[in-house]
Amino acid sequence: MSTVFSVDHVSVVRNDRHLVNDVSFECESGSVIALIGPNGAGKSTLLHLLANDLEPDQGDVRLFDKPLSRYKPRELAQIRAVLPQQTVLQFSYHAAEVVAMGRVPLPPCSREEEDAAVDEALTSTETLHLRDRIYTQLSGGEQSRVSLARVLAQKTPVILLDEPTAALDVRHQHQIMQVAGKLAESGATVISVIHDLNLAFAYANRIGVMHQGKLVAYDTPWGIAKTDLLSQVFNFPLHVMRHPAIPHPLVVPLNCELPTTPLETGEPEPRPYIITLDEYA
Amino acid sequence: MSQLAPEPRLVEHDPAPHRADRFLSRLGSGISSLVLAWPLMITLFVIALLLNVGMGAFSVSPDRVLIIILNHLGELLDKLPWLDPVRGSIADAASAIGLNRANLGLTADISRQQDSVVWIIRLPRTLLAASVGAGLAICGAAMQGMFRNPLADPSLIGVSSGSALGAVFSIVAGITILGAWTLPVFAFIGGLITTAIVYLIARHEGRAEVVTLLLAGVALNAIAGAGIGLLLSIADNNQLRSATFWTLGSLGGTRWLHVGIVGLVTTIGIIIITRYGTALNLMTLGEREARHLGIQTERVRLILVITTAAMTGAAVAFSGTIGFIGLIVPHLIRLWLGPDHRRLLPLAAITGAALLLFADLISRTAAAPSEFPIGVTMSLAGGPFFIWLLLRTRREQGGWA
Numbered sequence: 001m002s003t004v005f006s007v008d009h010v011s012v013v014r015n016d017r018h019l020v021n022d023v024s025f026e027c028e029s030g031s032v033i034a035l036i037g038p039n040g041a042g043k044s045t046l047l048h049l050l051a052n053d054l055e056p057d058q059g060d061v062r063l064f065d066k067p068l069s070r071y072k073p074r075e076l077a078q079i080r081a082v083l084p085q086q087t088v089l090q091f092s093y094h095a096a097e098v099v100a101m102g103r104v105p106l107p108p109c110s111r112e113e114e115d116a117a118v119d120e121a122l123t124s125t126e127t128l129h130l131r132d133r134i135y136t137q138l139s140g141g142e143q144s145r146v147s148l149a150r151v152l153a154q155k156t157p158v159i160l161l162d163e164p165t166a167a168l169d170v171r172h173q174h175q176i177m178q179v180a181g182k183l184a185e186s187g188a189t190v191i192s193v194i195h196d197l198n199l200a201f202a203y204a205n206r207i208g209v210m211h212q213g214k215l216v217a218y219d220t221p222w223g224i225a226k227t228d229l230l231s232q233v234f235n236f237p238l239h240v241m242r243h244p245a246i247p248h249p250l251v252v253p254l255n256c257e258l259p260t261t262p263l264e265t266g267e268p269e270p271r272p273y274i275i276t277l278d279e280y281a
Numbered sequence: 282m283s284q285l286a287p288e289p290r291l292v293e294h295d296p297a298p299h300r301a302d303r304f305l306s307r308l309g310s311g312i313s314s315l316v317l318a319w320p321l322m323i324t325l326f327v328i329a330l331l332l333n334v335g336m337g338a339f340s341v342s343p344d345r346v347l348i349i350i351l352n353h354l355g356e357l358l359d360k361l362p363w364l365d366p367v368r369g370s371i372a373d374a375a376s377a378i379g380l381n382r383a384n385l386g387l388t389a390d391i392s393r394q395q396d397s398v399v400w401i402i403r404l405p406r407t408l409l410a411a412s413v414g415a416g417l418a419i420c421g422a423a424m425q426g427m428f429r430n431p432l433a434d435p436s437l438i439g440v441s442s443g444s445a446l447g448a449v450f451s452i453v454a455g456i457t458i459l460g461a462w463t464l465p466v467f468a469f470i471g472g473l474i475t476t477a478i479v480y481l482i483a484r485h486e487g488r489a490e491v492v493t494l495l496l497a498g499v500a501l502n503a504i505a506g507a508g509i510g511l512l513l514s515i516a517d518n519n520q521l522r523s524a525t526f527w528t529l530g531s532l533g534g535t536r537w538l539h540v541g542i543v544g545l546v547t548t549i550g551i552i553i554i555t556r557y558g559t560a561l562n563l564m565t566l567g568e569r570e571a572r573h574l575g576i577q578t579e580r581v582r583l584i585l586v587i588t589t590a591a592m593t594g595a596a597v598a599f600s601g602t603i604g605f606i607g608l609i610v611p612h613l614i615r616l617w618l619g620p621d622h623r624r625l626l627p628l629a630a631i632t633g634a635a636l637l638l639f640a641d642l643i644s645r646t647a648a649a650p651s652e653f654p655i656g657v658t659m660s661l662a663g664g665p666f667f668i669w670l671l672l673r674t675r676r677e678q679g680g681w682a
Contacts, residue, residue, distance in 0.1 A: 051573060053569055053572070073572060073575045073576065073577050074575035075575075076575070077573060077574050077575030078575070080573075081573065082569075082570070082573040084567065084569065084570060087566055087567065087570065088567070089565060089566065090429050090430060090431055090565060091426075091431065091565055091615065091620035092615070092619065092620055093562075093565070093619070093620055093621075094619070097562075097619070097621065098566075101562060101563055101566060101574065102574070104559055104562075104563060104574055104575065105574055105575040154574070
C-alpha cells in the first residue's frame with residue numbers, strides 16, 4: 001500500500017465563499033474511498049481538485065508524491081481517469097466509439113487488442129449489448145454505464161467518479177460498486193462522490209464526510225456510522241444501525257411518513273422497527 | 282415464493298449475436314468508408330472538375346481539356362532546371378511502357394481560343410471553387426466539433442461576414458502595404474476577430490449553447506453588414522464596384538494568383554486540421570473530459586480558431602461569402618459514415634470541393650449566357666436543406682432549444 005493522493009490544507013474560494021475549506025487527507029492505493037455530504041458541501045469541487053480541473057487557492061495536492069500541476073496532461077491521463085456526473089454528446093457516436101475514446105491516452109495497439117479492450121470494458125458495466133447502439137439514443141442509466149466503461153477502458157491506477165450510481169437502478173448501483181471494489185482489490189484507487197449512504201457503507205474502505213467545505217470526518221464506514229454526526233451533517237434525523245443481514249452499517253431516515261392505509265396484500269401494517277447500536281452491542 | 286427469490290448471480294450477456302452484428306456493421310462501414318466513399322468522392326470531384334472546365338458558352342470536350350492541361354504542365358516542367366538530370370530517363374521510361382499521347386487517344390488539335398478559355402479563364406476559376414469548397418467544408422466540420430454543436434458554420438455564425446468586412450475595409454481604406462496579400466490578410470483578421478467574439482459569447486462551461494451561438498451569429502452578421510454598408514457609403518465608384526463583389530459571392534474573374542494564395546492557405550489548413558481528428562472526437566465529450574484524456578484543449582482550440590479563420594478569410598477574400606457549404610457537407614457525411622472526425626475531416630474537404638464545383642457549374646450554365654453569383658446558388662440549395670435539418674432534428678430529438 002502506498003500513498004496515492006496527499007491533500008495538504010487545500011482551499012478553494014469563489015465569490016468570498018469557501019467551496020473547499022482547509023481540507024487535508026491522504027489516501028492509500030487499493031481502496032475505495034467515498035465522499036459523502038449534503039448538496040453544496042464541496043464534494044464535487046474536491047473531486048475536481050483531485051482531477052486537476054481547478055487549481056487550489058491555498059495548499060497543494062500531490063499525486064504519487066508529485067504536485068498535480070507538474071504533470072503533463074497526457075501523463076496524467078495515463079494515471080487517472082475521471083467520470084463526470086453526466087456526459088452529453090451532440091453527435092451520433094456508437095457506444096463502442098465512446099468507450100474507445102478512453103483508450104486514446106494509451107500507447108497504440110492493434111485493432112484486435114483495441115476491440116478486445118473495448119469489449120472488456122463494456123462487459124464489466126454490463127453494456128456489451130449496447131455496443132453498436134448510438135449513445136445519444138440510450139437511456140440515462142445506459143449512458144452513464146457506457147461512460148463508466150469509457151473510464152475503465154482508460155486502465156488507470158486512479159479512478160475518480162462523480163456520482164456514478166445516480167441514474168442507475170438498484171441492481172446496477174451495486175454492480176457498479178462491485179466493479180469499483182474489484183478494481184481496488186487489484187490495487188487501484190477509486191474515489192467516488194456518492195449520495196446513497198448505504199451504498200457507501202457497503203463498498204467503501206474509507207469515507208470522507210464533507211460539510212460546508214470542510215472534511216469533517218475521514219474514517220472507515222463504522223467510524224463514520226454515527227447517528228449524531230450524520231444527522232448533524234445532513235440536517236435531518238437519521239438513524240444508524242447494524243444491517244440485519246450483512247456486517248455493514250445501515251442508515252435510515254427517521255421521520256419518513258409510513259403508509260396509513262393497509263397494503264393491498266391484506267397483511268397488517270408494518271410497524272416501525274428500529275434497533276439502536278447500543279441494543280446490538 | 283420462487284418468483285420472489287433473488288437472482289443468484291449477475292446475468293451474463295450472450296456476446297455471440299452481437300459479435301455477428303458487429304462483424305456485419307463493420308463490414309458495412311468498412312465497405313462504405315474505404316471501398317466506396319473515397320473513390321466515389323474522388324470520381325465525383327474529377328467529373329465535376331472536367332465538366333466545369335469544359336462546359337459553358339464555349340464548349341470544350343474533356344479530352345481537349347486534358348490535352349490543354351498536359352501541354353501547360355509539360356511547359357511548366359520544362360522550365361524547372363532541377364528536373365534536367367532526370368528528364369531524359371523519365372521520358373525513356375514512359376516510352377518503354379508505351380505511355381504516349383497517341384496511345385491514350387489524346388491527339389485532337391487545339392485552337393488558340395480553346396487554349397485560352399480553358400487555361401486562362403476556366404481552370405483558375407474551377408480550381409478556386411475547389412479550394413474554397415474544400416476549405417469551407419472542412420472548417421465547418423472542425424467548428425462543429427470544436428463548438429460541440431452541429432449548427433456551427435463559417436457563414437451562419439458570422440465569421441464569413443467578419444472576413445468580408447475586413448476585405449471591404451482594406452479596399453475602401455485603400456490599403457496596399459502587403460501587395461496581393463493585403464486583402465486576404467485583412468479578411469483573415471476580420472474572420473479571426475469574429476470567431477473569437479462568437480466563441481467568447483457562446484462558450485459556457487466548455488460548450489457552446491445552440492441558441493446563444495446562433496443569436497451571436499445573427500448579431501455579428503448584422504454588425505458586419507452595417508460596417509460594410511457604412512464603408513460602401515463612403516467609397517468612391519471604383520471601390521464600390523470591387524467591394525460589392527464580396528457581398529454577392531462570385532468566382533468570376535479569377536486569376537492564377539488568386540488560386541495560388543487560396544490553394545496554399547487551404548492546403549496548409551487541411552493538413553493542420555486533419556491532424557486534430559482524434560482531439561476533436563474527444564472534445565465532443567466536453568472540454569473537461571477531453572483534458573482528462575490528455576488533450577491540451579486550450580492549445581487545440583487556439584490552433585483551430587486561427588486555422589479556420591485563415592481559411593475562411595482566404596476563401597471569402599476571393600469568392601465572397603458563400604454560405605451553407607460548411608453546414609451541408611459535414612452533415613451529409615455524418616449521416617452516411619458517422620461522426621468520427623478522423624474520417625469526417627478529410628472527406629468533408631473533397632466532398633466540399635466537389636459540391637462547390639457542381640454549384641458553380643449550375644451558376645454558370647442554368648441561365649446561360651448570363652450567370653448568377655455562386656453565393657445565390659448555395660443559399661438556394663442550403664436554405665431548404667437547413668429547414669429540412671431543423672424539422673428532422675425536431676422530429677428525432679425534440680429540437681435543439
